[in-house]
Amino acid sequence: MAATSDDETAAAPDVGLGTGALAPYARPVREGVTPVAGSSSAADGTRNLLPDAITRRLTRLLLAQRLRLGYLPSAPLQLHHLLLFARALEEMPIAIETDKAKDQHYELPTTFFKLVLGRNLKYSSCYFPDETSTLEDAEVAMLELYCERAQLQDGQTILDVGCGWGSLSLYIAKKCRNCSITGICNSTTQKAFIEEQCRENELSNVEIIVADISKFEMERSFDRIISIEMFEHMKNYKVLLKKISRWMKEDSLLFVHYFCHKAFPYHFEDNNEDDWITRYFFTGGTMPSANLLLYFQDDVSIVNHWLISGTHYARTSEEWLKRMDSNIASIRPIFEKTYGKESAIKWIAYWRTFFISVAELFGYNNGDEWMVAHFLFRKK
DSSP, X not given: OOOOOOOOOSOOOOOTTSOGGGSOOSOOSBTTEEEOTTOTTTTTTOXXXXXXXXXXXXXXXXXXXXXXXXXXXXXXXXXXXXHHHHHHHXXXXXXXXXXXXXXXXXXXXXXXXXXXXXXXXXXXXXXXXXXXXXXXXXHHHHXXXXXXXXXXXXXXXXXXXXXXXXXXXXXHHHHOTTOEEEEEESOHHHHHHHHHHHHHTTOOSEXXXXXXXXTOOOSOOEEEEEEESOGGGOSOHHHHHHHHHTTEEEEEEEEEEEEEESSOOEXXXXXXXXXXHHHHHOTTOEEOBTTGGGGOOSSEEEEEEEEEOTHHHHHHHHHHHHHHHHTHHHHXXXXXXXXXXXXHHHHHHHHHHHHHHHHHHHHXXXXXXXXXXXXXXXXX
8 A cells, every 4th residue: 555644732743644652552342433542441342432533633633743844934945855855765775664564554364455445456545536436436437547647558568566456457457458467566465366356357468476676677668657556665766766767668658646745755754652653554654745756857757747635535545444344243353363362452443543544644634735646757
């Protein structure tokens, strides 16, 4: 995933994406209620309940802190910070903590995500055309938007970098039967799921490679390369884009979707006890600014650039939360098997709080702070 993403108190810890030390630590015993951290009665859920409304309020307070930390007194200072951040990324490896980041989101079996995500298992922001759109509608609308903005045509060779459960790869494979799609993911579980879907849908034009993109090399080139919510898990965009450019033909296009803040970038840093969401969901991650990739054009050149209101991601995460709550009876045994019976209660609360935090982050200021950026590049 990714990463997400959607906080007026005196102290100002580097809270990153989430709710910091204020996050509850016990299970939601019913929809809309979460027991408070350290509650001795968490198992029976009879006392010390923290309503979701309070969790949301605390999240918004922490997001307001993040904005106070991020916005500097003048435009020149803001630009100076952005340039320093971009140059500092060039001194870093392509990615850090890749194994930990993988475990945080993909330790749970696919059965959990089938109960929470939409039919296409799109674990990234969807796009809601109107108020009546379902999550499935929104998945398809965003997938179609990718195809349009990446200028996909039937018969092309396509590389889906960070393909997840194959929502886009499978969508293109069905839509454009003459396309040849290669997907790179970091999970054997995801590869198995995609290949099962290919068999069920009689698709022979999809190949899935399990690899760490920061270390992976190959001697192939493609007409289109697409990356959806992978750059947020990366650091050195200069080296990453150089690597990707080697897989592009002379007339290739690269399409990137990442979530971002509209003005300033920052790292998700697990350097204090308050940074709860980094530790459990986004270790080693980056929150880019909406324009950050424009400073890495050594090997690619910008063709187009779009912004999508954060309200779409907020609504996406609200839908995930609703599905988690409605399927909690089926989800509880999955968590017990994955995390152990003693920790299942805690992890149900963690995931609910994560979805709430994402929704509040992207919904903040009516979706005009944290949002989604799309880029289209050509090979330089």
